[in-house]
Amino acid sequence: MGNPMNDLDARIEFMRENMAQMMSVTPWANEMGFEVTRIEKGHIWGVQPFKDHLIGDPETQVIHGGVITTLLDNLCGMSCSTKLKEFRFVATLDLRIDYMRPAESGRDILGEAECYHVTKSVAFCRAWAYHESREKVIATAQGAFAINKPRSNFKKGDQL
Amino acid sequence: MSETLTRAEQLTGFLEQVPIVKTLGMHCDIKGDDMVGVLPFQNKLIGNFTIKALHGGAIGTFLEMTAMAQLFLVADVERPPRTINITIDYLRQGHAKDLYARATVVKLGRRMASVRAEAWQSERDKPVAALLGHFLIGEKRVEGA
Numbered sequence: 400m401g402n403p404m405n406d407l408d409a410r411i412e413f414m415r416e417n418m419a420q421m422m423s424v425t426p427w428a429n430e431m432g433f434e435v436t437r438i439e440k441g442h443i444w445g446v447q448p449f450k451d452h453l454i455g456d457p458e459t460q461v462i463h464g465g466v467i468t469t470l471l472d473n474l475c476g477m478s479c480s481t482k483l484k485e486f487r488f489v490a491t492l493d494l495r496i497d498y499m500r501p502a503e504s505g506r507d508i509l510g511e512a513e514c515y516h517v518t519k520s521v522a523f524c525r526a527w528a529y530h531e532s533r534e535k536v537i538a539t540a541q542g543a544f545a546i547n548k549p550r551s552n553f554k555k556g557d558q559l
Numbered sequence: 560m561s562e563t564l565t566r567a568e569q570l571t572g573f574l575e576q577v578p579i580v581k582t583l584g585m586h587c588d589i590k591g592d593d594m595v596g597v598l599p600f601q602n603k604l605i606g607n608f609t610i611k612a613l614h615g616g617a618i619g620t621f622l623e624m625t626a627m628a629q630l631f632l633v634a635d636v637e638r639p640p641r642t643i644n645i646t647i648d649y650l651r652q653g654h655a656k657d658l659y660a661r662a663t664v665v666k667l668g669r670r671m672a673s674v675r676a677e678a679w680q681s682e683r684d685k686p687v688a689a690l691l692g693h694f695l696i697g698e699k700r701v702e703g704a
Binding site for chain 2: 424425426427428429430431451455456457458463465466468472473476490491492493494496497501
Protein backbone atom coordinates (compact mmCIF):
# COMPACT_ATOMS: atom_id res chain seq x y z
CA MET A 400 0.00 0.00 0.00
CA GLY A 401 1.48 3.35 -1.08
CA ASN A 402 1.49 6.68 0.67
CA PRO A 403 -1.82 8.60 0.23
CA MET A 404 0.20 11.80 -0.18
CA ASN A 405 1.69 10.84 -3.53
CA ASP A 406 -0.13 7.65 -4.54
CA LEU A 407 -3.59 8.37 -5.94
CA ASP A 408 -4.95 4.81 -5.61
CA ALA A 409 -3.80 4.65 -1.99
CA ARG A 410 -5.39 8.06 -1.33
CA ILE A 411 -8.73 7.04 -2.82
CA GLU A 412 -8.63 3.89 -0.68
CA PHE A 413 -7.82 6.03 2.39
CA MET A 414 -10.70 8.41 1.57
CA ARG A 415 -13.13 5.50 1.15
CA GLU A 416 -12.13 4.05 4.52
CA ASN A 417 -12.65 7.44 6.18
CA MET A 418 -15.81 8.38 4.24
CA ALA A 419 -18.11 8.34 7.29
CA GLN A 420 -15.95 10.77 9.29
CA MET A 421 -14.87 12.93 6.35
CA MET A 422 -17.25 15.83 6.92
CA SER A 423 -16.98 15.87 10.72
CA VAL A 424 -13.72 17.85 10.47
CA THR A 425 -15.45 20.57 8.42
CA PRO A 426 -17.71 22.53 10.82
CA TRP A 427 -19.95 24.22 8.21
CA ALA A 428 -20.44 20.95 6.28
CA ASN A 429 -21.25 19.35 9.63
CA GLU A 430 -23.85 22.05 10.30
CA MET A 431 -25.44 21.23 6.91
CA GLY A 432 -25.26 17.54 7.79
CA PHE A 433 -24.22 16.20 4.40
CA GLU A 434 -22.23 13.04 3.85
CA VAL A 435 -19.95 11.57 1.22
CA THR A 436 -21.43 8.36 -0.19
CA ARG A 437 -19.15 7.20 -3.01
CA ILE A 438 -15.63 7.93 -4.26
CA GLU A 439 -14.13 7.06 -7.64
CA LYS A 440 -11.13 8.47 -9.51
CA GLY A 441 -11.95 12.12 -10.34
CA HIS A 442 -15.54 11.74 -9.14
CA ILE A 443 -17.32 11.97 -5.80
CA TRP A 444 -20.92 11.60 -4.61
CA GLY A 445 -22.73 12.91 -1.54
CA VAL A 446 -26.13 13.34 0.08
CA GLN A 447 -27.64 16.39 1.76
CA PRO A 448 -30.50 15.28 4.01
CA PHE A 449 -33.53 17.55 4.28
CA LYS A 450 -33.32 19.51 7.52
CA ASP A 451 -35.70 22.14 8.89
CA HIS A 452 -32.92 24.55 9.93
CA LEU A 453 -31.76 24.85 6.30
CA ILE A 454 -35.09 26.11 4.91
CA GLY A 455 -34.77 29.34 2.89
CA ASP A 456 -38.44 30.03 2.15
CA PRO A 457 -40.86 29.59 5.06
CA GLU A 458 -43.86 29.46 2.71
CA THR A 459 -42.68 26.69 0.38
CA GLN A 460 -40.43 25.05 3.04
CA VAL A 461 -37.72 24.58 0.40
CA ILE A 462 -34.02 24.38 1.40
CA HIS A 463 -32.02 27.56 0.68
CA GLY A 464 -29.85 27.66 -2.45
CA GLY A 465 -26.82 28.34 -0.28
CA VAL A 466 -27.04 24.78 1.05
CA ILE A 467 -26.61 23.51 -2.52
CA THR A 468 -23.71 25.97 -2.93
CA THR A 469 -22.04 24.46 0.14
CA LEU A 470 -22.66 20.87 -0.99
CA LEU A 471 -21.39 21.37 -4.55
CA ASP A 472 -18.44 23.58 -3.55
CA ASN A 473 -17.31 21.02 -1.01
CA LEU A 474 -17.79 18.04 -3.34
CA CYS A 475 -15.91 19.84 -6.15
CA GLY A 476 -12.99 20.57 -3.82
CA MET A 477 -12.88 16.94 -2.71
CA SER A 478 -13.11 15.65 -6.28
CA CYS A 479 -9.71 17.32 -6.88
CA SER A 480 -8.21 15.06 -4.21
CA THR A 481 -9.43 12.06 -6.23
CA LYS A 482 -7.74 13.34 -9.39
CA LEU A 483 -4.38 14.97 -8.50
CA LYS A 484 -1.41 12.62 -8.55
CA GLU A 485 0.11 14.29 -5.51
CA PHE A 486 -2.08 15.50 -2.67
CA ARG A 487 -2.52 19.27 -2.61
CA PHE A 488 -4.88 21.62 -0.82
CA VAL A 489 -7.20 23.43 -3.19
CA ALA A 490 -9.04 26.74 -2.84
CA THR A 491 -12.17 27.76 -4.75
CA LEU A 492 -11.40 30.46 -7.33
CA ASP A 493 -14.94 30.75 -8.61
CA LEU A 494 -18.14 28.78 -8.65
CA ARG A 495 -21.16 29.25 -10.89
CA ILE A 496 -24.46 27.62 -10.02
CA ASP A 497 -27.48 27.42 -12.33
CA TYR A 498 -30.83 26.47 -10.88
CA MET A 499 -32.91 24.37 -13.29
CA ARG A 500 -35.85 23.61 -11.01
CA PRO A 501 -36.67 24.13 -7.35
CA ALA A 502 -35.78 21.40 -4.88
CA GLU A 503 -38.80 19.68 -3.32
CA SER A 504 -39.49 20.23 0.35
CA GLY A 505 -38.89 17.27 2.64
CA ARG A 506 -36.63 15.39 0.22
CA ASP A 507 -32.90 14.68 0.42
CA ILE A 508 -30.67 16.24 -2.22
CA LEU A 509 -28.06 14.09 -3.94
CA GLY A 510 -24.92 15.71 -5.26
CA GLU A 511 -21.99 14.66 -7.39
CA ALA A 512 -18.85 16.41 -8.58
CA GLU A 513 -16.33 15.63 -11.26
CA CYS A 514 -12.83 17.05 -11.53
CA TYR A 515 -12.47 16.87 -15.30
CA HIS A 516 -9.21 18.65 -15.96
CA VAL A 517 -6.13 19.69 -14.04
CA THR A 518 -3.22 21.90 -15.00
CA LYS A 519 -0.15 22.70 -12.89
CA SER A 520 -2.01 25.31 -10.86
CA VAL A 521 -5.76 25.00 -11.60
CA ALA A 522 -8.35 22.21 -11.37
CA PHE A 523 -11.64 22.43 -13.29
CA CYS A 524 -14.76 20.85 -11.85
CA ARG A 525 -18.43 20.45 -12.62
CA ALA A 526 -21.18 19.29 -10.30
CA TRP A 527 -24.85 18.33 -10.20
CA ALA A 528 -27.58 18.36 -7.55
CA TYR A 529 -30.78 16.30 -7.95
CA HIS A 530 -33.37 14.20 -6.12
CA GLU A 531 -33.20 11.08 -8.28
CA SER A 532 -30.84 11.33 -11.22
CA ARG A 533 -28.91 13.75 -13.41
CA GLU A 534 -31.74 13.49 -15.95
CA LYS A 535 -33.88 15.66 -13.67
CA VAL A 536 -31.32 18.02 -12.22
CA ILE A 537 -32.05 20.73 -9.60
CA ALA A 538 -28.82 22.64 -10.13
CA THR A 539 -25.57 22.38 -12.04
CA ALA A 540 -22.29 23.96 -11.03
CA GLN A 541 -19.01 24.77 -12.69
CA GLY A 542 -15.94 25.83 -10.77
CA ALA A 543 -12.22 26.49 -10.98
CA PHE A 544 -9.96 25.63 -8.06
CA ALA A 545 -6.47 26.93 -7.36
CA ILE A 546 -4.03 24.14 -6.54
CA ASN A 547 -1.86 25.20 -3.63
CA LYS A 548 1.88 24.62 -3.55
CA PRO A 549 2.95 21.47 -1.71
CA ARG A 550 3.30 21.73 2.04
CA SER A 551 6.15 19.95 3.69
CA ASN A 552 4.36 19.25 6.95
CA PHE A 553 1.19 17.20 6.93
CA LYS A 554 -0.54 17.61 10.26
CA LYS A 555 -3.05 15.40 12.01
CA GLY A 556 -6.57 16.60 11.31
CA ASP A 557 -5.75 17.93 7.84
CA GLN A 558 -8.45 17.24 5.32
CA LEU A 559 -7.96 15.16 2.22
CA MET B 560 -40.21 57.84 3.49
CA SER B 561 -42.70 55.95 5.63
CA GLU B 562 -43.22 53.62 2.67
CA THR B 563 -39.49 52.80 2.63
CA LEU B 564 -39.55 52.17 6.37
CA THR B 565 -42.47 49.81 5.95
CA ARG B 566 -40.48 47.89 3.36
CA ALA B 567 -37.54 47.66 5.78
CA GLU B 568 -39.87 46.38 8.50
CA GLN B 569 -41.35 43.86 6.07
CA LEU B 570 -37.85 42.62 5.21
CA THR B 571 -36.79 42.37 8.84
CA GLY B 572 -39.99 40.52 9.65
CA PHE B 573 -39.46 38.12 6.77
CA LEU B 574 -35.80 37.43 7.62
CA GLU B 575 -36.80 36.57 11.19
CA GLN B 576 -38.92 33.72 9.82
CA VAL B 577 -36.23 32.19 7.60
CA PRO B 578 -34.52 29.21 9.26
CA ILE B 579 -31.26 29.41 7.22
CA VAL B 580 -30.83 33.05 8.32
CA LYS B 581 -30.99 31.91 11.93
CA THR B 582 -28.64 28.98 11.21
CA LEU B 583 -26.09 31.37 9.70
CA GLY B 584 -26.65 33.88 12.51
CA MET B 585 -26.74 36.78 10.04
CA HIS B 586 -28.77 39.96 10.19
CA CYS B 587 -29.32 43.00 7.99
CA ASP B 588 -28.58 46.54 9.06
CA ILE B 589 -31.16 48.56 7.08
CA LYS B 590 -30.94 52.31 6.51
CA GLY B 591 -33.77 53.34 4.19
CA ASP B 592 -33.13 51.63 0.86
CA ASP B 593 -29.51 50.91 1.83
CA MET B 594 -28.48 47.80 3.69
CA VAL B 595 -25.44 45.96 5.03
CA GLY B 596 -25.56 42.24 5.75
CA VAL B 597 -23.67 41.24 8.91
CA LEU B 598 -22.40 37.73 9.59
CA PRO B 599 -20.89 37.60 13.10
CA PHE B 600 -18.13 35.01 13.35
CA GLN B 601 -19.00 31.61 14.82
CA ASN B 602 -16.88 28.46 14.88
CA LYS B 603 -19.52 26.55 12.92
CA LEU B 604 -18.88 28.77 9.85
CA ILE B 605 -15.39 27.35 9.44
CA GLY B 606 -14.54 25.18 6.44
CA ASN B 607 -10.93 24.41 7.18
CA PHE B 608 -9.75 24.11 10.76
CA THR B 609 -6.06 23.93 9.83
CA ILE B 610 -6.03 27.47 8.46
CA LYS B 611 -9.16 28.66 10.35
CA ALA B 612 -10.84 29.82 7.16
CA LEU B 613 -14.56 30.46 6.64
CA HIS B 614 -16.29 27.83 4.45
CA GLY B 615 -16.87 28.97 0.86
CA GLY B 616 -20.42 27.66 1.18
CA ALA B 617 -21.10 29.81 4.24
CA ILE B 618 -19.72 32.89 2.44
CA GLY B 619 -21.79 32.01 -0.65
CA THR B 620 -24.98 31.50 1.35
CA PHE B 621 -24.46 34.83 3.13
CA LEU B 622 -23.82 36.66 -0.16
CA GLU B 623 -26.84 35.10 -1.86
CA MET B 624 -29.07 35.94 1.11
CA THR B 625 -27.76 39.54 1.18
CA ALA B 626 -28.40 39.91 -2.58
CA MET B 627 -31.96 38.56 -2.17
CA ALA B 628 -32.61 40.84 0.80
CA GLN B 629 -31.40 43.95 -1.06
CA LEU B 630 -33.58 43.00 -4.03
CA PHE B 631 -36.59 42.49 -1.76
CA LEU B 632 -35.88 45.92 -0.25
CA VAL B 633 -35.96 47.84 -3.53
CA ALA B 634 -38.31 45.78 -5.72
CA ASP B 635 -42.01 45.93 -5.02
CA VAL B 636 -42.54 42.19 -4.74
CA GLU B 637 -44.51 40.15 -2.26
CA ARG B 638 -42.60 36.89 -2.52
CA PRO B 639 -38.87 36.42 -1.98
CA PRO B 640 -36.92 36.38 -5.28
CA ARG B 641 -36.02 33.00 -6.82
CA THR B 642 -32.42 32.41 -7.86
CA ILE B 643 -31.77 31.73 -11.56
CA ASN B 644 -28.00 31.56 -11.22
CA ILE B 645 -25.12 32.87 -9.19
CA THR B 646 -21.40 33.19 -9.82
CA ILE B 647 -19.16 33.60 -6.81
CA ASP B 648 -15.59 34.90 -7.07
CA TYR B 649 -13.51 33.88 -4.09
CA LEU B 650 -10.96 36.67 -3.87
CA ARG B 651 -9.32 36.27 -0.48
CA GLN B 652 -9.40 33.85 2.40
CA GLY B 653 -12.23 34.52 4.84
CA HIS B 654 -10.61 34.79 8.26
CA ALA B 655 -12.12 33.80 11.59
CA LYS B 656 -13.88 37.13 12.15
CA ASP B 657 -17.08 38.97 11.24
CA LEU B 658 -18.03 39.25 7.58
CA TYR B 659 -20.02 42.11 6.02
CA ALA B 660 -21.73 42.38 2.66
CA ARG B 661 -23.42 44.98 0.56
CA ALA B 662 -25.48 44.30 -2.57
CA THR B 663 -26.45 46.50 -5.52
CA VAL B 664 -29.38 45.83 -7.80
CA VAL B 665 -27.74 46.52 -11.17
CA LYS B 666 -30.84 45.96 -13.29
CA LEU B 667 -34.39 45.65 -12.12
CA GLY B 668 -36.67 44.32 -14.84
CA ARG B 669 -40.30 43.27 -14.62
CA ARG B 670 -39.53 39.60 -14.28
CA MET B 671 -35.81 39.40 -13.65
CA ALA B 672 -33.13 41.28 -11.77
CA SER B 673 -29.35 41.31 -11.86
CA VAL B 674 -27.67 41.83 -8.50
CA ARG B 675 -24.04 42.21 -7.46
CA ALA B 676 -22.82 41.69 -3.92
CA GLU B 677 -19.47 41.98 -2.23
CA ALA B 678 -18.28 40.71 1.14
CA TRP B 679 -15.40 42.08 3.19
CA GLN B 680 -13.89 41.88 6.67
CA SER B 681 -11.46 44.44 8.13
CA GLU B 682 -10.98 46.49 4.98
CA ARG B 683 -13.77 47.46 2.61
CA ASP B 684 -11.25 47.73 -0.26
CA LYS B 685 -10.09 44.15 0.19
CA PRO B 686 -13.17 42.05 -0.65
CA VAL B 687 -13.23 38.42 0.45
CA ALA B 688 -15.76 37.36 -2.17
CA ALA B 689 -18.04 38.83 -4.82
CA LEU B 690 -21.32 37.51 -6.22
CA LEU B 691 -23.18 38.15 -9.44
CA GLY B 692 -26.68 36.77 -9.41
CA HIS B 693 -29.77 36.70 -11.58
CA PHE B 694 -33.09 36.41 -9.84
CA LEU B 695 -36.66 35.81 -10.87
CA ILE B 696 -39.09 38.24 -9.29
CA GLY B 697 -42.87 38.20 -9.42
CA GLU B 698 -44.89 40.73 -11.35
CA LYS B 699 -45.02 44.09 -9.59
CA ARG B 700 -47.95 44.71 -7.32
CA VAL B 701 -50.79 46.78 -8.69
CA GLU B 702 -51.07 50.12 -6.89
CA GLY B 703 -53.69 49.94 -4.16
CA ALA B 704 -54.28 46.21 -4.61
